[in-house]
Amino acid sequence: MRLFLTLLFRNRLAALGAVLLLALVLLCLVVPLLPLADPNVTDTPNKFLRPFSEGHLLGTDHLGRDLLSRLLWGTRLSLAVGVAAAAAAAFFGTLIGICAGYFGGWIDNGLMRLIDMIMAFPYILLALAIVAALGPGMLNALIAVAAVNVPFFARNIRGISVGLTAREFIDAARLSGQGHARIIVTELLPNVLPVIIVAISTTIGWMVLETAGLSFLGLGSQPPQADLGSMLGEARAALIAAPHTLIVPGAMIFVIVMSINLLGDGLRDALDPRLRSGALARPSPVTRIARPAPPPAETPARGVLDLDGLTTRFEVGAQVYKAVSDVSLTLGKGECLGLIGESGSGKSVTALSVTGLVASPPGVIAGGAARLDGVDLLSLPYRDLRGLRGRRIAYIFQDPLSTLHPLYRIGDQMVEAIRVHRKMPLAEARARCLDLLRTVQIPNAESRLSAYPHELSGGMRQRVGIAMALVNDPEVIIADEPTTALDVTVQAQVLALLDRLRRERGLSILFITHDFGVVGQLCDRVAVMYAGQIVEEGPTASILAAPAHPYTRRLIACVPELGGGRRQLAAIPGLPPAVNRLPAGCAFAPRCDRARPDCQRDPIALRVSGPRAARCLYPEEALS
Amino acid sequence: MGRYILYRLLSAVPVVLGITVIVFFIMSLIPGDPATAILGAYASPENVARLNADLGLDKPMVQRYFIWLGNMLTGDFGRSFSLNRPVLDEILERFSATLILAGVSLLICAVLGIVAGVVSAARQYGLADKAITLAVLVGISIPSFFLGMLLILIFAVQLRWLPVSGMYEVYGGRTLVDLLRHIILPATALAAVATGVVARLSRGAMLEVLRQDYIRTARAKGVSETGVIWRHALRAAMVSIIPVLGIQAGFVLSGAVYIEVVFQWPGVGRMLVDAILKRDLLLVQGGVTFVAACYVLFNIIVDVAQSLIDPRIKA
Ligand code: SF4
Numbered sequence A: 001m002r003l004f005l006t007l008l009f010r011n012r013l014a015a016l017g018a019v020l021l022l023a024l025v026l027l028c029l030v031v032p033l034l035p036l037a038d039p040n041v042t043d044t045p046n047k048f049l050r051p052f053s054e055g056h057l058l059g060t061d062h063l064g065r066d067l068l069s070r071l072l073w074g075t076r077l078s079l080a081v082g083v084a085a086a087a088a089a090a091f092f093g094t095l096i097g098i099c100a101g102y103f104g105g106w107i108d109n110g111l112m113r114l115i116d117m118i119m120a121f122p123y124i125l126l127a128l129a130i131v132a133a134l135g136p137g138m139l140n141a142l143i144a145v146a147a148v149n150v151p152f153f154a155r156n157i158r159g160i161s162v163g164l165t166a167r168e169f170i171d172a173a174r175l176s177g178q179g180h181a182r183i184i185v186t187e188l189l190p191n192v193l194p195v196i197i198v199a200i201s202t203t204i205g206w207m208v209l210e211t212a213g214l215s216f217l218g219l220g221s222q223p224p225q226a227d228l229g230s231m232l233g234e235a236r237a238a239l240i241a242a243p244h245t246l247i248v249p250g251a252m253i254f255v256i257v258m259s260i261n262l263l264g265d266g267l268r269d270a271l272d273p274r275l276r277s278g279a280l281a282r283p284s285p286v287t288r289i290a291r292p293a294p295p296p297a298e299t300p301a302r303g304v305l306d307l308d309g310l311t312t313r314f315e316v317g318a319q320v321y322k323a324v325s326d327v328s329l330t331l332g333k334g335e336c337l338g339l340i341g342e343s344g345s346g347k348s349v350t351a352l353s354v355t356g357l358v359a360s361p362p363g364v365i366a367g368g369a370a371r372l373d374g375v376d377l378l379s380l381p382y383r384d385l386r387g388l389r390g391r392r393i394a395y396i397f398q399d400p401l402s403t404l405h406p407l408y409r410i411g412d413q414m415v416e417a418i419r420v421h422r423k424m425p426l427a428e429a430r431a432r433c434l435d436l437l438r439t440v441q442i443p444n445a446e447s448r449l450s451a452y453p454h455e456l457s458g459g460m461r462q463r464v465g466i467a468m469a470l471v472n473d474p475e476v477i478i479a480d481e482p483t484t485a486l487d488v489t490v491q492a493q494v495l496a497l498l499d500r501l502r503r504e505r506g507l508s509i510l511f512i513t514h515d516f517g518v519v520g521q522l523c524d525r526v527a528v529m530y531a532g533q534i535v536e537e538g539p540t541a542s543i544l545a546a547p548a549h550p551y552t553r554r555l556i557a558c559v560p561e562l563g564g565g566r567r568q569l570a571a572i573p574g575l576p577p578a579v580n581r582l583p584a585g586c587a588f589a590p591r592c593d594r595a596r597p598d599c600q601r602d603p604i605a606l607r608v609s610g611p612r613a614a615r616c617l618y619p620e621e622a623l624s
Numbered sequence B: 001m002g003r004y005i006l007y008r009l010l011s012a013v014p015v016v017l018g019i020t021v022i023v024f025f026i027m028s029l030i031p032g033d034p035a036t037a038i039l040g041a042y043a044s045p046e047n048v049a050r051l052n053a054d055l056g057l058d059k060p061m062v063q064r065y066f067i068w069l070g071n072m073l074t075g076d077f078g079r080s081f082s083l084n085r086p087v088l089d090e091i092l093e094r095f096s097a098t099l100i101l102a103g104v105s106l107l108i109c110a111v112l113g114i115v116a117g118v119v120s121a122a123r124q125y126g127l128a129d130k131a132i133t134l135a136v137l138v139g140i141s142i143p144s145f146f147l148g149m150l151l152i153l154i155f156a157v158q159l160r161w162l163p164v165s166g167m168y169e170v171y172g173g174r175t176l177v178d179l180l181r182h183i184i185l186p187a188t189a190l191a192a193v194a195t196g197v198v199a200r201l202s203r204g205a206m207l208e209v210l211r212q213d214y215i216r217t218a219r220a221k222g223v224s225e226t227g228v229i230w231r232h233a234l235r236a237a238m239v240s241i242i243p244v245l246g247i248q249a250g251f252v253l254s255g256a257v258y259i260e261v262v263f264q265w266p267g268v269g270r271m272l273v274d275a276i277l278k279r280d281l282l283l284v285q286g287g288v289t290f291v292a293a294c295y296v297l298f299n300i301i302v303d304v305a306q307s308l309i310d311p312r313i314k315a
Helices: A002-010 A012-033 A067-103 A105-119 A123-134 A138-165 A168-175 A180-216 A228-237 A244-271 A273-277 A347-353 A382-388 A410-419 A426-439 A458-470 A488-505 A516-522 A540-545 A550-557 B002-027 B034-039 B045-055 B061-073 B087-122 B127-141 B144-158 B176-210 B213-221 B225-263 B268-277 B281-309
Strands: A305-316 A319-331 A336-340 A363-372 A393-396 A476-480 A508-513 A525-530 A533-539 A607-609 A612-614
Touching: A012 A067, A012 A244, A067 A105, A067 A138, A067 A180, A067 A228, A067 A244, A105 A138, A105 B002, A123 A138, A123 A180, A123 B002, A123 B225, A123 B268, A123 B281, A138 A180, A168 A180, A180 A228, A180 A244, A180 B225, A228 A244, A228 B144, A244 B127, A244 B144, A305 A347, A319 A336, A319 A347, A319 A363, A319 A508, A319 A533, A336 A347, A336 A516, A347 A363, A347 A476, A347 A508, A393 A458, A393 B213, A410 A426, A410 A458, A426 A458, A458 A476, A458 A488, A488 A508, A488 A516, A508 A516, A516 A540, A525 A540, A525 A550, A533 A540, A533 A550, B002 B061, B002 B281, B061 B281, B087 B127, B087 B176, B087 B225, B087 B268, B087 B281, B127 B176, B144 B176, B144 B225, B176 B225, B213 B225, B225 B268, B225 B281, B268 B281
Parallel strands: A336 A508, A336 A525, A393 A476, A476 A508
Antiparallel strands: A305 A319, A305 A363, A525 A533, A533 A612, A607 A612
């Protein structure tokens, strides 16, 4: 509760709304005590006095009645009626909702059908029908407005009640022989109360407005009684002669409704966990780059793609998650480099950082460089970087059901990938896409062009993802677990396909996976990541034969013998450390069976020896 | 698609029937003798008896309902005593005026609301976002009938740019230009709240979509930010925006009652208010039933539009 209030008041607008509303309510409560003129006494000679005239602070209306007095009394009435309508709607809505949710079965069915019917009306028609039947008048307007809002409460409360009724404490109460009424009142009601209060707070402004509206139409409060709506209705006739009679009550309704809206928004925001975690922040087109010292823009290239001390963090509030720390890798021309690690090891973030695709906020590239042919991509202006994306460096993502746009046809998505980079006639682009779909061995390629992603099987979708990456003949392909979502046979096919394409087209592939079996089939070299760092690197065959880092050995041990069923990652006991609380020394120490005290003391350097490197004080295999 | 539409139409039948039952039930709540209520306390007994027979009030309630329903199905909504013409003729004439007003408002609210929402999301926490958020707050807080009168005061009375009220000039040729001049103010006043709601929702939907994996894919393909926002994200966000447009249509239709009164628009809402004040209950009954049924139909159209934009919905 405390937290909730602080959250609410951190939102200054919501606080403003709360204060305004409180002031208004207090004002309305003390109206009878104020030295006001009688709101209903007419004084026709003094009609339409302007505001600030003698004795009438806000002037007078068409019958010479004091506007200030009518305004305050009117506000009082409008608010009271709005609150009463909300209370009535909440009461009956809750009754219906709880009964439906608690008893279920045909009671639920019948009640909800009825509610659906009522909701099929544009709400005001129903209100008008009720007022028509009962006759105009403030009480009848109140009944009408309450009645049309009952369904809203009934629906909400029913939803909660259904959930609660399924819980154990209700069962326990039933078994202990308590009556239905008792269970509802003592067990169910206290639990739905917060929902009722939130629902009231979000609808009350609405009800004030609606009752005012009916009065405005002449169907609510009857003369001479003033409420805000009827004051506006009367002002309509004198719109030209005395605009102030319009502005005064209109501004009041506006202030009331706005302060309720502000408060309601604040409530909603305070209750929404996603706002707090920043999950609703818009990711920018390029990851935010905040490098202390920009690296040299151009250096002699070692491979096609060089990562040099790449460091990426997630900054959520005061927490800093070091997802990628000082990663350096080199991908040679025509080479396939595996990047392997458990989920959360930072391998995907590394891959996305290369072209600034890490969602930001919260992602920040805090250091290092990613060079394509010696040119640092992260120093490029956005336009140039965008021109490279998909043209020279293309991605293949995991799970193409979520990574392909669900609402566009396959063909259109592929054609777009071509045409954002160069002008090409539509027919030519389609022909090229068709060609590629055949290359990745999609049967009936022609008809697949006009299919939607959800109409294809997982394996087919993955092939589409591969074909889409190839449309611009990129030099580098970054494949982020492209086979993880597939079953073993399809996986083998896709891997074979990638291998073939690589050899035919001279592609350089950075292949991200958690599976050493896959690495063994495809990759020339492999880099092992743990807690955001490279812990071992070297030629695949050599590492598979003799892993140096204990973690690498464990990962290799996870791969079953051929035909030995599915892989199990759980084979490594323990969990990787949270990257916002990395230990000083070796991050793997808590799970390592070779750990010794000094492992945990200082950061451990990557020791290079020949083609291999490892980050371990007591490696399994001494690297010469 | 044809089968889906047919299915939706068929499933609307019980809803419309339910609407007639509810309307009939509400109208039977009239305290006392409806004929006297309609004709006033000083009506001659013969007139009361005749109206009672006209309304079929001498028969039991269930029978009366079916007579009423049967008559409606044959296009006989009864006769309005205050206007002395068939209820259905009056409704059709008035409803077309309402449709024009509500349609233009809905168009304004859809276009303006979505654009504002998208811009707001694209510039989250930027100046444009803040300005739009503020405008939205004002828009959804200002009662439409107050806004309508303010607009009249400013643009019709003070500036004299646009006519004060009505749908056409009294002595005019009922031209399209004339209609446009007359509709700008009421449509704007009517659209304000709905535009605010749509803008707010579109912003939320866009922010939700912009975090999806397929947006990252679009960026990885090298799609420009404009393309990402308007082609990729908006298309996906429309899936959640369209139902809201459907809901807002109901609010626009409701708000039209006020706006028609403020602007003397010859629509069905003003007709209903007049009918209530004159206790012309047959007109109210027929009008409410007719408009509610049309609204159900409209919602089917929204659902069909939804299935057109989202291929994942099995049509
Ligand atoms: S440094 Fe020590 S704790 Fe870390 S992996 Fe090597 S042996 Fe294990």
